[in-house]
Amino acid sequence: MTRRAVVVGTGHYLPKRVVENAEFEASLETSDEWIRSRSGIERRHFAAEGETTSEMATAAALAALKDAGLDAKDIDAIVLATSTADLTFPSAATMVQANLGMTNGFAFDVQAVCAGFVYALTNANALILSGQAERVLVIGSETFSRIMDWTDRSTCVLFGDGAGALVLEAQTQNGNKDDRGILATDLNSDGRYKDLLYVDGGVATQNTGHLRMQGNQVFRHAVEKLAKTANTALERAELTTADVDWIVPHQANIRIIQGTAKKMGLSMDNVVVTVQDHGNTSAASIPLALSVGKARGQIKPGDLIVTEAIGGGLAWGAVVLRW
Template identity: 45%
Template sequence: MTAARKAYGVLALGCYAPKKVVPNAHYAAYLDTSDEWIRSRSGIAERRHAAENETASVLGIEAVKTMLARQPDALAGVDLIVCATSSPDAMFPSTAALIAGGVGLRGVAAFDVSVACSGFVYALSVAHSMLSAEAAKKVLVVGSEVMSRVVDQADRSTAILFGDGAGCAVLGEVPAGYGFQAFSMGADSSGGPNLYLRGNADQLPDGPQMGPYLTQNGREVFKFAVRIMGDMTEDVLKKAGLGVADIDYLVPHQANIRIIEAACERFGLPLERAVVNLEKYGNTSAASIPLALCEAVQAGKIRRGDQLVLAGFGGGLSWAAAALKWY
């Protein structure tokens, strides 16, 4: 007789945002923009910027600390850390390893995932796969970013959109009927020149010369995001054997309120069923979904038994969605 397949879901959550609040008025003072212009085109009112001594690992450690303040035993049994970041402290040691050392898990397996704004859902999928293969017993997944350091603060097209923050989740076994049901992921490098951050190359293959900061073709990324949000949500629901009517909450990447509105319109979902907090934090890349999820759970908006879809998209170009029955 075949043993019943184990279910894996989220056992604990934490999130952290730096103390420095940067309102739209900050940019209106020296860029050709205004609070009304930024709000109307993005839905963002303010964002957070890391202090000089705050790196991606520091923000990640702080997010874990907030989790431990609520659930002191949350890290018990964790034997793997996966950190999603596109603004790491260093190429190595990994930000995940630095977080491990900072939260008392030195010696556990640790590595980073670099898929920009899709990174947290990618990392959840990796963690789920490791758990399902019994290669890990509990996994700490972190999304942490200091985007303010990789964005040109004199570039109106990007500076106003991005902020810093971190979120984390511990994944482990949950009762049958709960947990992750399906994932949908993909990437298309042909769209890479529309959203990139330079590494060791001066240019992308068949792409433009690159500067030292994040560069974005806003119009093309917007068109991609609106399309892929719908496509990957449909795909992950199909894989999970669910329909749009089954969704209690959509937890999308917090890039632009217009993209979220377009996704809700496509599926006939009221905007109230999308978890949105970008007005406070802007686009925090890989940290945006865990920040939004954590705040919604702590506020009592998301409760046990709710059907969620987490959906991220961004640099790569990349995308990732997860269907999750909340436990």
């Protein structure tokens, strides 16, 4: 018998303000057709003035707890993936802990940009496998609208705000590839490529800064690295792409999503896609897509899922789990 980290609840939150592609036409040399053809994005959500990453994370966490039939007192740890925490410190995770009224356990942030949720899931899995925690709330939450350069049409039209959450619970399984829960993970990074995607602000510059991206270079790395990390995680789980029911990828760009699926030999019919409605929500995109995929009736108990993501760093990775 084997201890596994099993998903028992999902939830998400999206800000009320919906921004259609056409809204950018008034201030940028762009169009709905230009944005759709290059990214697959049709709209995105932007946080309201004063609405924070920790507040959105709290809303997603409450939805996931409700879905799991649990209360905050049942949670041992919170792992929150974000690159847009409310403050330099303390962590957004501790703010969520306070918002939930959770006085036990511990909470911390993980920062791996768009790959953040994969890193957070891997850390939460390790906490459960080691016996450090029985139930972990894993959250991705971002307010990327606060770090956009609104004069740069190559980046500002791509990103959105939102949050998603999962509840992981320790369960005893048979110890084979048919188990429910996280079956394998794979993490990677290569700091030589840090200049491809970064924010030009922080403690060193004493300002928040704006997101900067060499889109063509990121795309070149993305498809190859995402397919490789997904296949590596599958091999570690003693599974193949033929076993996969759903890829739930980081929702950055429809062309990257399509290219990765093709390189893995999988149909787009096996991919949960939400990029058209949310844009790139960085670390929030995978938990958002998982929650939406479940709500749509796409993801069902027993389904084998591969999540994969790449972000600034460069950092990338994948998780194989059975729902």
